[in-house]
Amino acid sequence: MSDGPVNMKLSDLTNQAGEWLRGSGPMSEIVISSRIRLARNVSGFPFLSRCSAHQRQALETRIRDTILSCRLASRTLYVDLEAAPEIDRLLLVERHLISKPHAMASGARGVAIDEQETASVMVNEEDHLRIQVLRSGLQLEEAWEQINPIDDLLESKLDFAFHPRFGYLTACPTNVGTGIRVSVMLHLPALKIVGEIEKVFRAAKDMRLAVRGLYGEGTEATGDFYQISNQATLGKSEEDIISEFKHNVIPKIIDYEHHARKALAKDKPVLLDDKVCRALGTLRTARLMTSEDALSLLSHLRMGVHMGRVRDVDINKVNDLFLNTQPAHLQKMQGKRLDGDARNAARADYIRHRLGGDAKGE
Amino acid sequence: MKCDKCGKPASVIVTEIQAGKKVERHFCEACAAQNEGFPVKSHTPINELLTNFVLAHSGAQKEGASACENCGITWSDFRTQGLLGCEQDYTFFEKELTPLLQRAHEGATHHVGKTPARRGSSAGPARRMPDLAKLRKELTRAVEAEDYERAAKLRDSIRQAEAGE
Numbered sequence: 001m002s003d004g005p006v007n008m009k010l011s012d013l014t015n016q017a018g019e020w021l022r023g024s025g026p027m028s029e030i031v032i033s034s035r036i037r038l039a040r041n042v043s044g045f046p047f048l049s050r051c052s053a054h055q056r057q058a059l060e061t062r063i064r065d066t067i068l069s070c071r072l073a074s075r076t077l078y079v080d081l082e083a084a085p086e087i088d089r090l091l092l093v094e095r096h097l098i099s100k101p102h103a104m105a106s107g108a109r110g111v112a113i114d115e116q117e118t119a120s121v122m123v124n125e126e127d128h129l130r131i132q133v134l135r136s137g138l139q140l141e142e143a144w145e146q147i148n149p150i151d152d153l154l155e156s157k158l159d160f161a162f163h164p165r166f167g168y169l170t171a172c173p174t175n176v177g178t179g180i181r182v183s184v185m186l187h188l189p190a191l192k193i194v195g196e197i198e199k200v201f202r203a204a205k206d207m208r209l210a211v212r213g214l215y216g217e218g219t220e221a222t223g224d225f226y227q228i229s230n231q232a233t234l235g236k237s238e239e240d241i242i243s244e245f246k247h248n249v250i251p252k253i254i255d256y257e258h259h260a261r262k263a264l265a266k267d268k269p270v271l272l273d274d275k276v277c278r279a280l281g282t283l284r285t286a287r288l289m290t291s292e293d294a295l296s297l298l299s300h301l302r303m304g305v306h307m308g309r310v311r312d313v314d315i316n317k318v319n320d321l322f323l324n325t326q327p328a329h330l331q332k333m334q335g336k337r338l339d340g341d342a343r344n345a346a347r348a349d350y351i352r353h354r355l356g357g358d359a360k361g362e
Numbered sequence: 363m364k365c366d367k368c369g370k371p372a373s374v375i376v377t378e379i380q381a382g383k384k385v386e387r388h389f390c391e392a393c394a395a396q397n398e399g400f401p402v403k404s405h406t407p408i409n410e411l412l413t414n415f416v417l418a419h420s421g422a423q424k425e426g427a428s429a430c431e432n433c434g435i436t437w438s439d440f441r442t443q444g445l446l447g448c449e450q451d452y453t454f455f456e457k458e459l460t461p462l463l464q465r466a467h468e469g470a471t472h473h474v475g476k477t478p479a480r481r482g483s484s485a486g487p488a489r490r491m492p493d494l495a496k497l498r499k500e501l502t503r504a505v506e507a508e509d510y511e512r513a514a515k516l517r518d519s520i521r522q523a524e525a526g527e
């Protein structure tokens with residue numbers, strides 16, 4: 001082992017579960033993951049929309065060198081996203097390590113990822129740095145305890161743009177101040193089935209929080225996954241925002257979902273079992289499976305396993321299926337580009353095989 | 363009707379009260395612009411007229427046109443793109459940004475929370491910032507309790523603390 005951080009390869013990631021769907025951590029039957037990100041900019045450089053190609057490159061080099069010399073982790077993977085093939089960039093989106101716009105942008109940019117896939121730093125996204133910590137289950141305080149020292153460490157080497165009145169300065173004024181975005185990904189299938197998902201939207205609206213889909217801003221809530229995040233970043237401390245989430249917002253929504261699950265089991269057990277068994281039956285027998293179908297069927301199966309309605313499927317297997325049936329993961333696993341029906345067939349095969357369903361071609 | 367100056371058909375009528383008497387003068391567009399300082403363009407669409415009127419009276423036209431010396435963006439550039447160009451824009455456009463920040467951040471206009479350690483000594487801003495936050499909270503409470511004497515004292519302390527930043 002060398003003294004410096006050991007660089008990892010992207011393929012090292014695909015061999016592990018991926019933090020966001022590891023399925024561990026407190027309240028993991030409902031809370032998929034907790035995420036905190038901090039937006040930071042290097043003082044003296046324009047924000048990215050006004051950077052020349054030369055400035056952008058200089059920033060990328062400087063931030064990358066700083067991250068790698070800081071030893072954020074014992075093993076760090078740095079991906080040069082300008083050079084990386086599209087499939088690799090999409091794989092990182094599917095693992096929630098970079099945003100979709102960051103994957104699809106152009107120009108010098110990258111991402112640093114720690115060995116455990118809990119911490120990552122996007123370089124040259126909307127802001128010069130977007131530091132992120134992602135942890136399974138409800139672990140917001142743990143995420144803050146992890147991200148705060150990373151921010152301190154980077155700050156000791158980089159002069160971050162800061163204003164006494166406005167706090168950390170960001171390209172978009174909606175992020176200014178703490179630059180913090182706290183997001184919790186929730187799995188709420190029962191609320192959807194009983195037709196009470198509106199309660200979540202109302203609660204979020206009352207608390208001035210945003211509700212988004214699986215991959216963040218501008219995406220739909222597929223597979224009954226909902227991401228709740230704060231909007232205000234100015235005038236509230238990081239600890240206050242986190243504490244509000246942990247003590248007010250999330251317990252309330254978890255309660256709604258628990259209540260809906262109990263009501264289903266008590267009042268409509270046949271309907272509940274029908275949803276779960278139909279999902280398992282289709283997953284074990286289908287020959288063509290789109291991403292959307294897989295997500296919604298796996299969602300019902302996940303609920304069924306957690307509620308004890310299905311005994312012969314392990315929850316880790318379900319979480320693995322969520323991750324690996326996404327388009328880039330599937331293609332990476334198959335080692336080739338797959339389009340349309342070929343991809344849907346490969347997805348169906350993989351799921352059938354993993355769930356012990358019909359053998360291929362029978 | 364003909365122009366009082368050149369005899370061409372007149373399209374501008376100027377009514378003035380001179381020594382208590384109503385005097386009407388007629389000009390063509392060119393003479394009106396030259397002699398009376400009226401705009402030549404006679405067919406300004408109503409929406410443009412209204413926009414110009416509103417902008418002129420809100421002072422926004424002037425602000426929208428001035429560019430940040432550091433990055434070169436104008437306020438209207440920002441309104442179109444939604445992104446600022448550099449850190450100095452926060453100072454340059456402070457007046458315009460304030461109401462927008464209030465809308466986006468539940469009425470807040472001041473940062474509360476983490477401060478870079480290098481901003482002053484270890485006993486400096488990092489510690490002072492939470493104090494300021496505490497003072498602001500106390501001020502809100504004092505106002506709510508209608509304790510204006512205390513509120514005034516707190517306001518002065520906040521001003522003092524801010525000036526020291």
